[in-house]
Amino acid sequence: MTQKMNTEARREQMASAALNLLAERGSEGFNIADLAESVGLVPSAIYRHFEGREDVLDVALDLFRDRVYGLVEAARNEAQDPLMALELLLTRHARLIESGGAVPHIMASMSASEEHAARRAKTERIFAGYVARVESLVREGQESGQVRSDIDPTAATLLFVGMIQPAALLRHAEGERFDITVHAARVWDLFRRAVAQD
């Protein structure tokens, strides 16, 4: 028999493993057997710690939310000013995608499920919360005079949020030839030119 763990520790381990699988395969490809295998257990063991598949996805989504929101907070805390915070955030998203933690992928595949309305709604709320956090950075930039005050903060925010997404998809198609970090730097220059007070 495999090493036993108390249930809190297992839940965390499983949620984290589930999130990795989701990043790789999306919610369609996610299944209990693979999750069990990835933590070295047998499928039925999952049910000691979760009510079922949908419960696993729910908890994984909580973890995802905490990590993504944490990314914004970390960028805000470490940067000197709002614009620098955005640049830092972009860089870290790029690095995350590079290492396989495909954020946009998870968002898109989670929100696709028509049947599980609750999961879909939750995903959309998480996304909206992320957008709101980025938008507050943009507004702070406007208040501090770094960001032009005549632009719509929501538009600027969604432009920012979309910058990294297509790159993630293209990276799969082009493989190693496409360097996301370099792309992030280039696209940041464009974004800065669009929104910065000159």
Place this chain on the structure above:
Amino acid sequence: MTQKMNTEARREQMASAALNLLAERGSEGFNIADLAESVGLVPSAIYRHFEGREDVLDVALDLFRDRVYGLVEAARNEAQDPLMALELLLTRHARLIESGGAVPHIMASMSASEEHAARRAKTERIFAGYVARVESLVREGQESGQVRSDIDPTAATLLFVGMIQPAALLRHAEGERFDITVHAARVWDLFRRAVAQD
């Protein structure tokens, strides 16, 4: 018995119906029973015209590619210059999303399938082809002097491609309050400022 149709006509009808379902539910939620119902037939009737589910998705993807590439060609033909073509393309994407033909949704959910490597690869090729077509507009803009020559055309292209994507997701979360057409206009102003020769 329902009205009979010759197989070419049915295939087209089914492929189109499949694409609609994919836009609504993603490839995860797509199933043969719903497809059959949406064309007024019984599930087994699908197999008169397709080899199976994966074949339906394949043909629907062909249709999707033709429509999306057609959008770029139409914009190019109708516009006076490359920059106008991009603006027109953006507007039409916005309208398409508004009417439920969720382009990014389809892309994301199709490319998520780890198991069906062929489908995934095909989706990525389609996306890469789309990016290449938009990029050629950007390059033409540079040649004609409308677009600044010191920017990386691929970066500008991916910035453009990402502009509409997050808006589609947010629209679900915020519902009617969020007007995609208005968003498209605002974000276009930002894009123009980033890339246009001043």
Place this chain on the structure above:
DNA sequence: TGTACATCAGTGAACGCGCGTTCACTGATGTAC
């Protein structure tokens, strides 16, 4: 123009695989005395 025949799109019952889930059982771990 009408009848007989061939073709083939549509039907419905049944099948089977994959996968989520259940449950009685095991045996490791930690606690009480």
Place this chain on the structure above:
DNA sequence: TGTACATCAGTGAACGCGCGTTCACTGATGTAC
């Protein structure tokens, strides 16, 4: 410190639902004569 017991994480067999797929059959449509 050692033994007995309770707890509970992990197991493996089995179950059943959903859904894609098959197949023998039906009957509409179009063609030959």
